Amino acid sequence: MLISFLNLGVDPWLVKRCELLGIRHPTPVQANCIPPILAGRDVIGCAQTGSGKTAAFALPILHTLSKDPYGPYALVLTPTRELAFQIADQFNAFGSSMAVRCAVIVGGVDMLKQSLALQQRPHIIVATPGRFHDHLLRANPPNISLVKYVVLDEADRLLDVSFAKDLSFIFDKLPSKRQTLLFSATMTANLDRLEQTALSDDAFRFDATPSVKTVETLKQFYLFIPAQVKMTYLMYLMKMLDPTEEDEEEEQNSRKMVKGRKGKRDLEKLLEAATPSKRQMRSMMIFVSTCKMCELVGEIGNELGTKCVTLHSMMSQNRRLAALGKFKSGLSHILISTDVASRGLDIPEVDVVLNFDLPRDADDYIHRVGRTARAGRSGQAISLVTQHDIELLQNIEAKVGKKMEDYESDAPEKKVLKLLNDVTTASRVAKMKLTERGFDDKVHARKAKRQEQRGNKNKKLKTNGDTGKQ
CATH class of the missing domain: 3.40.50.300 (P-loop containing nucleotide triphosphate hydrolases)
Incomplete structure (x- = not known):
């Protein structure tokens, strides 16, 4: 018997929204991870790309947000801009009936516009670590002291050394009383170490990564x-x-062979019908x-x-x-x-x-x-x-x-x-x-800018550290 999202404890309004989006039954990562998230436990979930990991954390976050809507309620960190926009799209799709507010904070977008969006206290912040770190260093940083959920999506990539300083700074600003959710396509040694240090003792672990690394097909x-x-x-x-x-060559050859208006009309209809599927x-x-x-x-x-x-x-x-x-x-x-x-x-x-x-x-x-x-x-x-x-x-x-x-x-x-x-x-x-x-x-300007930014961040971190010692 197939289970439903209702069986997992998801609110009826969210279940209805899923059905409207064509999602009727939970995938394994959703069926296993949603109940412990709703129960307030930290979760680490590993499953292949395309298995529905985003919904596995988005649905329980929206479920609890609807009971007590405030912002910022959840912070989702992800390694790439495209993935950040994709995650925000899913939050907006699932949460449209409750008018959920999402802010995407990534590089390549005007920082002033992002600051204004953060001042509106969005329910969900989806960000890349470097750009969000930059906002936390500004004169009027976003207040994340009441964030209930912190999600690391593609967590194994976020634990790469290139993100280490940004993540460390962000986590220092987060409340100690929070739920931490880690999702990834692969279980790595870094994830194991993070599970031991950043998650609670009763953290729920789900690993559906296949033992065979590539599929037979x-x-x-x-x-x-x-x-x-x-x-x-x-x-x-x-x-x-x-x-x-191949298609264009075939079309040209076919047109050369066909004579007469009727023949050409019939050919155009045939090409119109056949070409898209091909x-x-x-x-x-x-x-x-x-x-x-x-x-x-x-x-x-x-x-x-x-x-x-x-x-x-x-x-x-x-x-x-x-x-x-x-x-x-x-x-x-x-x-x-x-x-x-x-x-x-x-x-x-x-x-x-x-x-x-x-x-x-x-x-x-x-x-x-x-x-x-x-x-x-x-x-x-x-x-x-x-x-x-x-x-x-x-x-x-x-x-x-x-x-x-x-x-x-x-x-x-x-x-x-x-x-x-x-x-x-x-x-x-x-x-x-x-x-x-x-x-x-x-390329050269980008390298120089990154070196300058790293230097500025290190100076500010040192200044903050010296201030804390006084």
Whole structure:
């Protein structure tokens, strides 16, 4: 017998809202985590991306908020901007009938506007640690002394050393009497340590991460290539796997063969009916290691006529959301991204994951390829491997417990190298465009700004520490 949200103790108004959103029965992470959260216990929940972790904490928070609405009531910390907006969207969707107020506090958005939003005392604050730390250092910081819930979403990533100082400062400002909820796609040693230090003794633990790291419906390939022609191989694979290339060629050939007005009208109707479903068959995510490489691959792809969009942390928030929107809607079939999109984000039905750069950490590989072959569907993961990447490949294979298959027969060298001149020319044009846009200058300016911000934060932390000693 399937249980319902009512069985879990969720208020009827929230259950009705879930049903209106097409959610009738809780997933395992929701069924296991919602009751202890409602009972006031700290919770650590681990489940795969797409398993409903956000609703597992959003529903009980909204349930208790409706009994005693004030703000700020809950603080949700997450590693990326896109994930912050996605979480806020879900809070707004579930809590629309109670007019829940959410504030998203992330980088890339005007701080003054964010300060004004925080002054309105929103019920839910969804933030990235660095930007929220910045707001707490301002002259009129948000008051979080009465926050009831603190949520760390993608907690294993938040426990990375790059977030350590920001998190430590934020936690010092939070009340000791609170509920702490940790959610993640993987159980790591860092999470184990945090559970022992930051959660109460009776904390509830739910771990549904599979012992098998990648699913059986995922076909994993490697392609061993010389480093100097790596971009040419990538462009060949993008063209070979992009469905729009094949579709457009077929349409042109069909139109040439058909004569007469009636025949052309019939053909247009046939294409109109058949093309959408066919073009929804394939979508591809390409992962690269740096923001600059992400921009470069996108520019080269566009120069060669491939419709692709990019996603990385140096893009403005509007551009990032627009790129995600185009990919999700099918306007673009190829998304080129840094690891900002490897997990957490709601990106359904990806057919191919292509690793242009292998990740340094095998866990990051698992999260990347986890974007495809979801919910029982099949999928492919193809990794480009140069002479410098052999050890990385071996570490990944050891982690997933599976040897990858060779993809060489699907990308024969003779065919690939026919593109070499075109790719070389497109690369030259793309690099010129990046230079004209001042992208290198932006990279250097960003590094300098980060160093300055780190210095300023350290000074303020030292000043606050000295003041506390007096």
